[in-house]
Structures are given as C-alpha cells and as structure tokens.
Amino acid sequence: MARFAACLPPGGHVLDIGCGGGAPIAASLTAQGFAVTGIDASAPLLGLCRERFPDGEWILGDMRQMALGRTFDGLIAWDSFFHLNHDDQRAMVPRLAAHAAPGAALMFTSGPGHGVALGRYAGEILFHASLDAREYRALLAAQDFLVTGHAVEDATCGGRTVWLARRAADGRTCGPAPDRGDA
Template identity: 60%
Template structure:
C-alpha cells in the first residue's frame, strides 16, 4: 500500500479537472468550517494544506474576508486556484516538507493529509505547530481508527491511512494544541471524522 501512497501526487495531478468536477461546490462541511472561522480573527490568515482546486473551501474563506494561503502538490490543481482567486497566495509544495517561514491565524487539512502513510502523518504535527500562531485553530479529517484503506479515483488506487484517535490526541498535545472537538464519522458531515484543535495561547 505504501507504493500507492507514493502515487497520490501524480494521481491528483493527472485527474485535476475530474477531481474538481467530482468535488462539486456544495459545502456540507459548512458547520465545521464556520466553527473553525469563529476562532480566527476577522480578516486573518488561513493556511489550507492540501487545498485542491480552491473550491469550495478556500472560496468560502475568501468570501468572508480571510486571506488564504493554499498549498497542494498538484501543479494543475494550484493552477485552478490561481485562475479563480488570483489575489490569494498559492504554492505547489509537498506538505511533508512544508516550511513557509511564517505563521497563520488558522490551519486546515481537510481530506488531505490522510493520504499520507503513518510516519508521514506523525511528522505533520510539528509542521502544523511551526505554521500556527498562538490561539490558531487546526481543523483536519482522519479515519475513525488505526488502519489503511484503499479507494479508487478515475480507475486508479487511492490510498488512505489513519492513526488511532488516542495517538492523534497525543501528537496534538505534544505539539502545543488542545483538542476542542472530535467527531468520528459525523453523520451531519458526510461521515467524515473531524478534529478541531487550537494552538495553546502561549509562546
């Protein structure tokens, strides 16, 4: 399965337009996104890690006056972001090696870093911490329990993995985040398992 994980970048880049269409523009995530936004100062900065095509999530933030920096490993998806929201900041980058040299008022990794293998997921928590100001919320999705799962997209294998919820809690705590909410397989959010944490308000 780790080979399939390594193919994720190419899969999304080859199928960027198909993914954009399949994703659609409906915001079933809106209650979680708005709870997240309630913790980001109005007009503040948001780092969207695995931003995809920028719609609908980054668009939702931009429409409410937030400044979005989006990161995705797919050049074709980032090209869509730049065409749609040229006034915001878009980077082609591998999240595992992300080092932007600045911090943000909020961070989101929605349906993105769960494509990484276990050790790469563990290594993302210091990355989150390095890019978050004190008090910044972190919103991300995972699986409901430890394990790997395979899906398909456009006929290609699509890898997913998740750590155990208690390990996510430990990683968040170790990297300066307090867990505010955890909802496994939220029926009001398409069955997504959702985490909302907040960077401790201390230096």
C-alpha cells in the same frame, strides 16, 4: 467549517494544506473575508486556484516538506492529511505547529480509527491512513494543541471524521468546552 471560521480573527490568514483546486475550502474562507494561502503538490490544481482566487497565495509543494517561515491564524487539511502514511502523519504534527500562530485553529480530517484503506476516485486508487484517536491527541498535545472538537464519521460532513484543535495562547477555545474523550 463554521466552528473553524469562528476561531479565526476577522480577515485572518489561513493555510489550506493540500488545497487542491480550492473548492470548497478556499472558496468558503475567501467568501468570508479570510486571506488564504494554499499548498499542494499539483500544479494544474494550483492553476485553478489562481484563476478562481487571484488574491490568494498558491504554493507548489509537498506538505511533508512545508517550511514557509511564517505562521497563520488557522490551518486546515481537509481531505488531504489522511493521504499520508502513518509515519508521515506523525512527522507532520510538529510541522503544523511550526506554522501555527499562538491561538491558531487547526482542522483536519482523518479516518475513524487506526488503519489503512484503499479507495477509488475517477478510476484511480487512493491511499488513506489514520492513526487512532489517542495517538492524534497525544501528538497534538505534545505540540501545545488542545482538541476542542472531534466528530467520528459525522453525517453532517459527508461521513468524515473531523478534528478541531487550538494552539495554546491565552486559554481560548473554539466553540463548546474542549472535547477530552476518545469518541
């Protein structure tokens, strides 16, 4: 999160895609002074966001049909993007680009490699899918995103596989030199 936040201008506008109840992502970003807009398909979870973060904008909708008509300084899809099937993930990348201002940061979580996995949360079955790293890189590059960080099953993030990218603008990157490997 620190690397993502470092990519944003002070007071920048962030789109939290699949925001859920706003914790921990919207909470962290709001506390740092960023303006947060969240989109989620769950009305009860958006209700929590409205209670917790009344200054945010909370939109009921399916991320796969997201068309907000504006761009953001940062986009984050933490523990949400990987609930989409492979084809929906592929189709989402141009949608993400349509909402990314020049130089915008993009952070999302995926699985560690191509595949599908079923998990459980509170007794419910959860679907997870992931493309392989090369395909994510190609999809992002086709939309003018440069991958600046990719950590597979990062122990500092609860074992999540995390991607950080920057939309082309003026050649700036977020943090260390761009990551061009397939780690």
